[in-house]
Amino acid sequence: MGILTTHVLDTYHGVPAAGVPIELARLGGTRETIVRTVTDADGRCAAPLLANDTFRTGQYELAFDLEAYFRGKGVVLPDPPFLSTVVIRIGIADPAGRYHVPLLASPWSYSTYRGS
Template structure:
């Protein structure tokens, strides 16, 4: 089986997909001396709140620690009934990949005031 990493953004305040949300995928190097991170990809969610392709697939998917950063401030700023500045601007989700042959799905359920995630399928 070929492993892959996918994501999905759902706007729980409006009951719809999070369309046009910028996402950055980082690979983290965590060690005793210093932490560093490498930007792997940047993308924007489509009409379904997903990316058009998996974030990582096959040989791209390595074991290690990753971080997805969802930029939601511009998304919620489009609604005139939310104050400026919005409460949440960037949402980082740090997670580990331990099996390169598995599908890792990291959904984001978000409103202007809260968010949650889980390991989906």
């Protein structure tokens, strides 16, 4: 069975990003929210976002609320902030695959890749 995980690194402060609100949605005919969670002290989620019966091939959207995170850390952001919610759309093609989506973020930039 496949698995989907994520973690967030705060490149502005050089630390794991604890407390980032994340929403995962399955895309298709309609947008279906699968899970809402928050990163832990290590910048990771307590459980996989998708695993076992919830893991299926298809298109998904990960939404990371960077505005809430950086404001919560006391970073002075413009109004509106340059980055508010970072949305990453991914495709899961392998029903037995391991998909890990790290997010490296600052108030002004982000990058991602498929990790292991």
